[in-house]
Amino acid sequence: MLKAKMKAVLLTVAGALLVATAPAAAQAPESQQLPSDNYATEQQKKHDHGHGHWQKEDREKHMARRLKHLQEAAQYFGISIEGKSAKELHAELKSIRTSNPAKWEQFKAERKAKRLAALQEEAKRLGISTEGKTTKQICAEIVKKRKLNGSKVKQ
Structure with missing residues (x-):
């Protein structure tokens, strides 16, 4: 009977300890707590401006830059650029690339040399x-x- 009383006392104490520590265990440490609403909106803002999501202004700048490069290439090959879209210029340049690969390689080499010169100039300035x-x-x-x-990093 003494053993039964001891077991009952131990179980009662264990139960009391369990009940007493349950609220503390329910609260997670700060590192495990859920982020606040403010944190979530900050993360959403970061996500909206990166990871492949194009903003309207960025897309417009990109398309204008792409058209400029296509027009420069078209002028190099003697293609008229008047009233032509980027798609049309791209198609004509693609046909020239396949029909005259030697001139295309020469064009690429000149563009690479021009880029290297610009980078060297910027490096010298810095x-x-x-x-x-x-x-x-x-x-x-x-x-x-x-x-x-x-300073701002150009891309």
Whole structure:
């Protein structure tokens, strides 16, 4: 009978401890608590401006830049650009690319040289040495330098 009383007392104490600690256990630590509404709206704002979601202004800038590049390429190959859409210019440039691959490669090489010269000029302005570096390396150093200086990184 003594054993039965001891078991009953132990179970009662265990039950009391369980009931006493239940509210504390129900509260999660701060790191596990759900984010506030303010946090959720901040995250939504970040999400809306990144991860593949185009804003109207960004899309318009992109399309204007693309058209400009297509027009430059068309002028290089002697294609009339008057009243032509980006789709039409793209189709004509594609046909030239297949019909005259040597001239297309020459065009690409000139564009790469022009880009390298622009990057080298920007690197010089920022005080970055370009000796023996590839275009990618120069570009990466320019981005790094701009981030350190706190200036806007061009893309």
